[in-house]
Every structure is written in structure tokens, then in C-alpha cells.
Amino acid sequence: MTDIIAVSGLRKSFGTTEVLRGLDLTVARGTVLALLGPNGAGKTTLISILSTLVRPDAGTVTVAGHDVAREPEAVKAAISLTGQSAAVDDVLTGAENLRMMGRLSGLTRSAAARRADELLARFDLVEARGRRVKTYSGGMRRRLDLAISLLSTPPVVFLDEPTTGLDTRARAALWDIIRDLAATGTTVLLTTQYLEEADQLADRIAVLAQGRIVAQGTAAELKALVGGEVVSLVDASGELVRELPTDGTVEGLRAALDAMGTDAATASVQLRRPSLDDVFLHLTSTPTGADSDTDSRGRELAATKG
């Protein structure tokens, strides 16, 4: 089995809110997949289902070959999940928390101590190691939480917006850790709202919008989805006036220029290749509907690369 995560026809509603509406997704063993989506798209819901914390309404979901609904214990044994700061004991120090959680996750006393030291160093918590967690700032808690989730490295690691709230330095440290995990064969599924992060870290990117994966592929494949060129209008001082993506044809350029209006007539035109931001906007800002252009194009790409 090469797909360590396999999701098919997944549906989940909360009350009358349909969050996931027939989501299909596979993740190959030992790869990093970035799940990209706007706020409220359902990223956390999907991660919660994959980690057995939330039950799906319909569809099949397997992680490491185990069905999340029928074999939740086997799934839990194969995964690690962040966002469990609730497990952090405020009265203990950072180092004590790490060692205790290390022991609970099955490491020997010396292995837990060693791993705790490594992670304290990586997450810039060495100076604070002997302080009680209740004196930690929000950012320090977040780093400790991430460190705890990486104490042992099971086959699959879920990171739900791991770099949210981290400063540049902590973010860089986490990126390094994620790269190390991937290099040792761990499968990582991370969610992010940052395109740059997806581009930097992920082997593949899946875009979640309107309850489905509307596109997936490498960063380059996704950029190709937007097609041709983005037309930019800049004013005399080089400031961007307006931009529109086009299909790269003469007709497409003409239409884009017309759409930009005559008030921009004195601006000059530049063309550039689409960025991941363009892809993201293109895929997530189109109207809902199973027959929308975006949806069918996304499916096509997913199908050809699946």
C-alpha cells in the first residue's frame, strides 16, 4: 500500500452546515502534503476526522491501512497530532512536561530526557526549560506544544497550522524539523493558509474549498492550472494599479485589458507567470457549484496526477 492516507467520499456536517461535501484525497507514504484552504474551509475538521477525534457522516477514511471509524485505536497508534496543549501541565516546567509526555508515549527514561533536550534546543526553549509553563508566553506554549507532538515520530504526523503564531525564527526551526521528518520517511500532512509555506515544504499541495479538494498537484502543476499570463497594469511610478489572470491567448489578453477599464489607459502593461497566490485565489473565489469550471478543472488535474 503506497497511500498511507486514503479518503473517499467524505462528508461531514455540523448541524445544517455542510463542511465536507464528498472529499477525496490520497497521500503517498513518506511525502509531505500541504492542505491549503481559506479560514473555515474545513481543514481542522478533516484533520480531526483523520485523527479519530471527529466521526465522519459518510465516506471511507483510512490511515496507515486502518479505518478511522472501525479501528480508531490502531489509527491513533500510527499518528501524532499537534494542538493538544490541554495535555500540558502548567505546574510543571517545560523540560518536565516533555520528559513526562515522552515517557507516556513509550520512550525510556534516558531516551525521553535526550529527546526533550533536543526539542527544547530546537524550539528555543533552553533558557525557559526550568520555568513552570504557567509563566510561558503564548508563543512559548505553542512551541512547547509542537515539541510535545514531535516527541515520538509515528508514521504519520498531522500539523494543523503549525506555524500560526510563531515568529520567523521558530517558523524556520519548525520547517527544518518537518524536512527532517520527511527525510526519514515520515508522512506529514500539514494545513496552512500560507502559500509560501506550502511551496517550501510540500511535495504536493491540495486545495480545499467548498467542501472538496478542488485541485492538487505540485506547486508547478497548480501554477499551470491558472494557465497563461497574469496581466498587470502599473502606473508611472511603478505602483501596481490592477491585475487579472488570463489564459495567455491574444483574445484573453484583450478581454483582460478591456475588463480593466479605460481609467487605467495611461498605465503600462506587464505580464508575469502566475504565482501560487493567483492559483489559490482562482480556485477559492469562484462560485460554489458542482459544475463550475474550477471544480471540473481541479478534478481533471487530480485525476491525471492521482
Ligand SMILES: Nc1ncnc2c1ncn2[C@@H]1O[C@H](COP(=O)(O)OP(=O)(O)O)[C@@H](O)[C@H]1O
Ligand atoms: N464542532 C463544531 N461544531 C459546529 N461547527 C463546527 C465545528 N467545528 C467546525 N465547525 C464549522 O465548520 C467549518 C469549518 O471549520 P474548520 O474545519 O475549523 O475550518 P478551517 O480549519 O479550515 O479554518 C466552519 O464553518 C466552522 O464554524
Ligand SMILES: [Mg+2]
Ligand atoms: Mg483550522
